[in-house]
Amino acid sequence: MVFESIDVLDKPVPVQSVNTQWLYETGVSLDILRLDELDPEISGNKWFKLKHNFIEAQRGGRSTILSFGGAWSNHIHALAATGQRFGMPTIGIIRGEPGESLSATLTDAVNWGMQLHYLSRSDYRRKNEVVFLHHLLHQLGLPAQEVHVVPEGGSNSLGVQGCCEILAAGGASLGSYDEIWLACGTGATLSGVALAASKDMPETRVTGVAVLKGGDFLRNDIDKHTIQSLDNWRLLTDYHHGGYARITKELLAFIKSFESETAIPLDPVYTGKVMFAIWYSLTENLKQGLPCRGKRLLMIHTGGLQGRRGIKI
Ligand SMILES: Cc1ncc(COP(=O)(O)O)c(C=O)c1O
CATH class of the missing domain: 3.40.50.1100 (Rossmann fold)
Structure with missing residues (x-):
C-alpha cells in the first residue's frame, strides 16, 4: 500500500x-x-497528527514507527491502531514501570500488534535527547535508519501539517x-x-x-x-x-x-x-x-x- x-x-x-x-x-x-x-x-485529532508521519516513514524507507506516552495515552492508542490498519509495525515507549496488569489503552495497543517498552520516569524525561534516543534504539536492537521516531503527542512539524487539514x-x-x-x-x-x-x-x-x-x-x-x-x-x-x-x-x-x-x-x-x-x-x-x-x-x-x-x- x-x-x-x-x-x-x-x-x-x-x-x-x-x-x-x-x-x-x-x-x-x-x-x-x-x-x-x-x-x-x-x-x-490523532489521525491528523499521524497521517503525514506515516507517509514520511514510508517515503524514507523506515520499517517501524516509534513513539512515547503514558499508560492511558490517546496518542499511543491511535498510533497502534493506525500501524495495524496500514500494516506498519509500531513501538510504544511507555512512561513508568509495567503495572501488574495492562491499562485498557495498552491492552488495545498490544492487541493491535504494538511492541511496548517501559522507561523509568527519570529516563523518560530524557527521551528528546539525541544521545539518549540513540542508546535506546541500540538497546532495542533497532538500526536508527529503520525507525521513524514521532515525539510524544505527535507534536512534530508533520503533525502540525496534518492538523492544518x-x-x-x-x-x-x-x-x-x-x-x-x-x-x-x-x-x-x-x-x-x-x-x-x-x-x-x-x-x-x-x-x-x-x-x-x-x-x-x-x-x-x-x-x-x-x-x-x-x-x-x-x-x-x-x-x-x-x-x-x-x-x-x-x-x-x-x-x-x-x-x-x-x-x-x-x-x-x-x-x-x-x-x-x-x-x-x-x-x-x-x-x-x-x-x-x-x-x-x-x-x-x-x-x-x-x-x-x-x-x-
Ligand atoms: C483528546 C486530545 N485532545 C487534545 C489534545 C491536545 O493536542 P495538542 O497536543 O496538539 O495540543 C490531545 C493530545 O494530544 C488529545 O489526546
Whole structure:
C-alpha cells in the first residue's frame, strides 16, 4: 500500500449544533466538530497528527514507527491502531514501570500488534535527547535508519501539517465562526488549526485551553510551529483544574450536566476542560454585562474518549 493515498476519512466529519440552557441564556450559538466520530479506533485529532508521519516513514524507507506516552495515552492508542490498519509495525515507549496488569489503552495497543517498552520516569524525561534516543534504539536492537521516531503527542512539524487539514474535514457543514475553541497539550493541534484558519477564515479567532498547569510555555512552542506568523490565536492557561489529568468535582459535575443535556460525551482530560472554559467565560461575560449575544462558536472535539476508561466519572 502506498501511504501517500492513505486516509480514514471517507466522508466529512459531523458538525453538530448544540443547545443548552446556558447557551440559550447567553445568546451564543455553538457547533461541535465531532472528530471523536472520525473512526472507531483512530479518533480525534490523532489521525491528523499521524497521517503525514506515516507517509514520511514510508517515503524514507523506515520499517517501524516509534513513539512515547503514558499508560492511558490517546496518542499511543491511535498510533497502534493506525500501524495495524496500514500494516506498519509500531513501538510504544511507555512512561513508568509495567503495572501488574495492562491499562485498557495498552491492552488495545498490544492487541493491535504494538511492541511496548517501559522507561523509568527519570529516563523518560530524557527521551528528546539525541544521545539518549540513540542508546535506546541500540538497546532495542533497532538500526536508527529503520525507525521513524514521532515525539510524544505527535507534536512534530508533520503533525502540525496534518492538523492544518482538521477544519476542511468538516466539509460543507462547517459554518462561519467568530471563535474556534480547542484543547492544548503540546499546542500542535492549535498551530495547525490557526494556520488553516488564517487562510480560510481570516475573521475567526482561535482559542486554545491549556490542559496542564503552567501552560504559558506553550505560546513559545506555538510560535515555533507557526513561525511566529500569526496573531489570530490566544491561549487560556487558567482552566487546567489542578494540572494535566487532574480533575475537580466542579469539572466532573459540569461534564455530567453537559452530557445529560446534549448526549455528547466529553473526556475530563481535554474536551471537558475546553467546554468548561467556554461555559465559564460566557457566563462570566453575561454577569459582567459584556457583549456575547449573537456570537458563533465552534468547539473542536479532539476525541480522547478511550482514555476515559482510566478515570471514574
Ligand atoms: C483528546 C486530545 N485532545 C487534545 C489534545 C491536545 O493536542 P495538542 O497536543 O496538539 O495540543 C490531545 C493530545 O494530544 C488529545 O489526546
